[in-house]
Amino acid sequence: MFLETRSTQPEYLDSPERTASELEQHYLWLNRINRLTRFERPFRIWIPRLLPETACRKLTFLDVGAGDGALGRCLTTWAKTRGWDWSFTDLDTSTTVCALNPSGRAVLGSATALPFADNQFDVVVANTMTHHLESDEDVAVHFREAARVARHRVLICDMQRRLPFFLLLGTTLWMVGAPREFRQDGLQSVRRGWRVSEWERLARAAGLPRARVWAEHGSRVLLTVDKNADQTRQAR
Numbered sequence: 001m002f003l004e005t006r007s008t009q010p011e012y013l014d015s016p017e018r019t020a021s022e023l024e025q026h027y028l029w030l031n032r033i034n035r036l037t038r039f040e041r042p043f044r045i046w047i048p049r050l051l052p053e054t055a056c057r058k059l060t061f062l063d064v065g066a067g068d069g070a071l072g073r074c075l076t077t078w079a080k081t082r083g084w085d086w087s088f089t090d091l092d093t094s095t096t097v098c099a100l101n102p103s104g105r106a107v108l109g110s111a112t113a114l115p116f117a118d119n120q121f122d123v124v125v126a127n128t129m130t131h132h133l134e135s136d137e138d139v140a141v142h143f144r145e146a147a148r149v150a151r152h153r154v155l156i157c158d159m160q161r162r163l164p165f166f167l168l169l170g171t172t173l174w175m176v177g178a179p180r181e182f183r184q185d186g187l188q189s190v191r192r193g194w195r196v197s198e199w200e201r202l203a204r205a206a207g208l209p210r211a212r213v214w215a216e217h218g219s220r221v222l223l224t225v226d227k228n229a230d231q232t233r234q235a236r
C-alpha cells in the first residue's frame with residue numbers, strides 16, 4: 001500500500017551536483033514553509049516540559065542537520081523573551097549549506113559521527129534531518145550519537161509518513177506557489193519519513209530502550225532521550 005514502506009529514493013536537493021544558488025533558493029522556500037508551519041513549536045513546547053525551569057535558564061544546544069541555522073536563531077530569540085540564555089552550535093553535512101549559515105560558525109560533520117565529546121551539550125536537537133539518512137543502521141547510529149554528546153536531553157523531530165499529511169503538504173506547497181523541485185522534495189521527504197513503531201525499534205537497536213517516541217498532529221514524529229534517568233539507573 002502507498003507509504004506503507006519507506007522510500008529510499010534521494011531528494012533532488014541531496015545530489016552533490018546541486019549549485020549554491022539552487023540551495024540558496026531552496027532555503028528561502030524552506031524558511032517560508034518553516035515559518036508557516038511554526039517549525040520551532042515542538043521545541044518551544046517540549047524543552048520546558050522535559051527540563052526543570054532552573055535548567056532552562058541557560059542551555060547549550062547542538063542542532064544536527066541545522067541547514068542555515070534558522071531553528072537555533074528562532075529559539076534563541078524566543079528564549080530571550082523569557083529571560084533565558086540559549087546558545088546553539090549548528091552542524092550540517094553539506095559545505096554549501098554551512099556557508100548559508102549567517103553565524104559563520106557552522107560545523108561540518110555527519111549525524112552518524114558527531115565530532116564532539118561525550119556530554120558536550122546540554123540538549124541535542126534535530127529537525128527534519130533524520131529522513132535524509134539512508135538506512136535503518138544510520139538512523140540507529142544517529143540516535144546513539146545524539147545521546148552520547150547530550151548531557152541532559154535529546155529531542156529529535158521529523159515528518160511522519162502518513163497519507164493525510166502527504167496530501168496536506170502537497171496541497172499547501174501547491175497553494176503557496178512553491179517551485180516544482182521544492183514540492184517534489186517536500187513530498188519525497190514524507191515518503192522517506194518515519195512512523196512511531198519504526199523509531200521505537202531503531203531506538204532499541206541504538207541501545208536506548210527507554211527513549212520515548214510519539215506522534216503529533218498526524219504530521220510529526222518525535223523522539224526524546226533523558227540522559228539523567230539513564231545515568232541514575234546505571235549508577236544503581
Ligand SMILES: C[S@@+](CC[C@H](N)C(=O)[O-])C[C@H]1O[C@@H](n2cnc3c(N)ncnc32)[C@H](O)[C@@H]1O
Nearest residue numbers: 065066067092093094097110111127128129132
Ligand atoms: C530539510 S533540511 C532541515 C534543515 C533544518 N534542520 C530545518 O529544520 O530547517 C535537512 C538538513 O540535513 C542535512 N543533512 C543531511 N544528511 C545529514 C547528515 N548525515 N548529517 C548532518 N546533516 C545532514 C542537510 O544537508 C540539510 O541541511
